[in-house]
Amino acid sequence: MKRIIHWFRRDLRLHDNTALHEASRRGAELVPVFILEEALSAGVDVGAARLAFLLKSVEALRLELRRAGYNLVVRKGKSDELIPALCRETGASAVFCNKRYEPYTVRRDERIAQKLSTMGVEFHRLKDSVIWENREILTQSGTPYTVFTPYSKAWKSRAVPAPLPSLPPETQSSTVYQSDEVPLDPWIFGHRLNHPVTAGGEVEALKLWQSFLAGPIHHYEEQRNFPSINGTSKLSPHLRCGNIGIRRMVIDILKARTASNPMQAKNCDVFLSELIWREFYTQILSNFPHVMRHNFRREYDALAWSDNEEHFQAWCVGQTGYPIVDAAMRCLNQTGWMHNRLRMIVAMFLTKDLLLHWQRGERYFMQKLTDGDMAANNGGWQWSSGTGTDAAPYFRIFNPTTQGQKFDPQGKFIGQWVPELVSLDEKMIHLPWENPLLASRLKYTQPIVLHEKQRPKCLAMYAAIKVSKSS
Ligand SMILES: Cc1cc2nc3c(=O)[nH]c(=O)nc-3n(C[C@H](O)[C@H](O)[C@H](O)COP(=O)(O)OP(=O)(O)OC[C@H]3O[C@@H](n4cnc5c(N)ncnc54)[C@H](O)[C@@H]3O)c2cc1C
Known part of the structure; x- marks a missing residue:
C-alpha cells in the first residue's frame, strides 16, 4: 500500500x-x-x-x-x-x-x-500560512520592502487565491500506528499555567470568525483601540496555530467589503491591513533574520540601555504606579492575552520610560502570550522601541497617562485589573498620585519613575546614537 x-x-x-x-x-x-x-x-x-x-x-x-x-x-x-x-x-x-x-x-x-x-x-x-511570502512581493529594484505602506499597496494589487476544499473522508480503514497521548495537563513540560486555556481548534476558530464577521468588523476602525470593548477578532492564537486558513479569511473580508456600504467597506479595509501587517513582519523575519538577535537598524545595537532589575520586575508584575500599564500587565499575567493598544503602551513604557532593552519585553511576552509569535512580536517590539522597520520614530514617546485617558476614558479596564483603584472616579483613576491624601489611603504603588523626567533621558539616549553615527 x-x-x-x-x-x-x-x-x-x-x-x-x-x-x-x-x-x-x-x-x-x-x-x-x-x-x-x-x-x-x-x-x-x-x-x-x-x-x-x-x-x-x-x-x-x-x-x-x-x-x-x-x-x-x-x-x-x-x-x-x-x-x-x-x-x-x-x-x-x-x-x-x-x-x-x-x-x-x-x-x-x-x-x-x-x-x-x-x-x-x-x-x-x-x-x-501567508498569502504572499518573502520573495513574492519585492520593490522594483528586487529588494524586500521595509516600509509598510508601499508593501501593503503592492500586496493589495494582486489577486488572492481561493480557499481550498476540506480533506475528504477516508474511504478505507486507515492503519493504526502507535501514538502518544496529547498532554492536556496544567503542568506542561514543567511550564505551569495559572489560568484557564482559551478553547483551541478549527471549529472554535471558525465560530469566532463568523461571529466577528457578523458584527464587530462593521465597527472595527472606531472600536479596535479600546481595550474595554470587544472590538477585535481575538483570532491571533488561532492564526498562529493555523486553526483557520488565511485565504478563507481574506476572501471572506473581500466579499463582505463588496456587499457593504462605504463605511462598512472602510472597516473591512482597516481589518485587512492588520492581516497584511502580519505578513509584513513574517517577510521581515524571513528576509532579515538578524532581527531575532539584533535591532533591525544595527546602529541601535550601541544604545546604552538601563539594567535596573527592580524596574523590570515591577513592569512584569504590574506594579509601576502607572494605572494603564499595570492593568495591561496584570491582564496578561492572568489571562495570556493583551489588547494591541496596550501592547504598544507597555512596550513604549518599558523601552522609553524605564529605558530597558526591548528584548527583555519581547521575551516576557513570548513566555506569557497565548498568541506569542516570533515575527509579529519582534516586529511589534522593534516598532515600539523605534529600532525596527517602519518603526515609530524614537522621539515618538507615548505618555502612559494620556494614553489611558484616551483609550480607557472611564477607567473601566483599569478598574477591572487594578482593584486598588476601582473606587476612584474617571479622572483620578488615571492619576491617583495627584491627590496625596487620597494616594496615601490607597494600597497602590507610587510611580516608580516620572514620565516627564524619563522622556528627556530617553531622547538623549537615542540622540547619542545619531550623533556618534554622523561624527
Ligand atoms: C509589542 C507588541 C507585541 C506583539 N506581539 C504579538 C505576538 O506575539 N503575536 C501576534 O499575533 N501579534 C502580536 N502583536 C500584534 C497585535 O497586538 C496582535 O496581533 C493583536 O492584538 C491580536 O488581537 P486580535 O486577533 O484581536 O487582532 P485583530 O485586531 O482582530 O487583528 C486580526 C489579526 O491581524 C494580525 N495583526 C493585527 N495587528 C497586528 C500587528 N500589529 N502586527 C502583526 N499582526 C497583526 C493578527 O494576526 C490578528 O489576529 C504585537 C504587537 C505589539 C505592539
Whole structure:
C-alpha cells in the first residue's frame, strides 16, 4: 500500500490547508502526524499559555481527523529524527508539510530534507500560512520592502487565491500506528499555567470568525483601540496555530467589503491591513533574520540601555504606579492575552520610560502570550522601541497617562485589573498620585519613575546614537 505522511505543524485544520490538500490528492493512504518537539521543554521563550492552547488545538484536530476516518499519529521527541523514522516505519514515499519561516525551523527543515533525500523520500514544503511570502512581493529594484505602506499597496494589487476544499473522508480503514497521548495537563513540560486555556481548534476558530464577521468588523476602525470593548477578532492564537486558513479569511473580508456600504467597506479595509501587517513582519523575519538577535537598524545595537532589575520586575508584575500599564500587565499575567493598544503602551513604557532593552519585553511576552509569535512580536517590539522597520520614530514617546485617558476614558479596564483603584472616579483613576491624601489611603504603588523626567533621558539616549553615527 502506498503511503504519504502529512506532517501538521502550524496548520492544525482540515479546511483550506495547502499541503494536506496536495497530499490527499496523491491516491495513497494518508498518515497524519504531529510531533511534540522535545525543545518545547527547554526553551526560555516557551510559555505555558501558548503551549496549552497548541495542545488543545492538536487534541481538537485529532478528534476532527477521527470523525473523518483518520488516526493522528502523535510522537514526542525531535522531528529531525522522528520524521525519517516514521517514513521507515510506515514505508511512506513522501512527506508533505506547510512552510514555516522562523530561521531555526528553516534550518531544521533543511536537515530533514537532506535525510529524506538520502532515503529516497520526497519532502514537499508548501506555502500556506501567508498569502504572499518573502520573495513574492519585492520593490522594483528586487529588494524586500521595509516600509509598510508601499508593501501593503503592492500586496493589495494582486489577486488572492481561493480557499481550498476540506480533506475528504477516508474511504478505507486507515492503519493504526502507535501514538502518544496529547498532554492536556496544567503542568506542561514543567511550564505551569495559572489560568484557564482559551478553547483551541478549527471549529472554535471558525465560530469566532463568523461571529466577528457578523458584527464587530462593521465597527472595527472606531472600536479596535479600546481595550474595554470587544472590538477585535481575538483570532491571533488561532492564526498562529493555523486553526483557520488565511485565504478563507481574506476572501471572506473581500466579499463582505463588496456587499457593504462605504463605511462598512472602510472597516473591512482597516481589518485587512492588520492581516497584511502580519505578513509584513513574517517577510521581515524571513528576509532579515538578524532581527531575532539584533535591532533591525544595527546602529541601535550601541544604545546604552538601563539594567535596573527592580524596574523590570515591577513592569512584569504590574506594579509601576502607572494605572494603564499595570492593568495591561496584570491582564496578561492572568489571562495570556493583551489588547494591541496596550501592547504598544507597555512596550513604549518599558523601552522609553524605564529605558530597558526591548528584548527583555519581547521575551516576557513570548513566555506569557497565548498568541506569542516570533515575527509579529519582534516586529511589534522593534516598532515600539523605534529600532525596527517602519518603526515609530524614537522621539515618538507615548505618555502612559494620556494614553489611558484616551483609550480607557472611564477607567473601566483599569478598574477591572487594578482593584486598588476601582473606587476612584474617571479622572483620578488615571492619576491617583495627584491627590496625596487620597494616594496615601490607597494600597497602590507610587510611580516608580516620572514620565516627564524619563522622556528627556530617553531622547538623549537615542540622540547619542545619531550623533556618534554622523561624527
Ligand atoms: C509589542 C507588541 C507585541 C506583539 N506581539 C504579538 C505576538 O506575539 N503575536 C501576534 O499575533 N501579534 C502580536 N502583536 C500584534 C497585535 O497586538 C496582535 O496581533 C493583536 O492584538 C491580536 O488581537 P486580535 O486577533 O484581536 O487582532 P485583530 O485586531 O482582530 O487583528 C486580526 C489579526 O491581524 C494580525 N495583526 C493585527 N495587528 C497586528 C500587528 N500589529 N502586527 C502583526 N499582526 C497583526 C493578527 O494576526 C490578528 O489576529 C504585537 C504587537 C505589539 C505592539
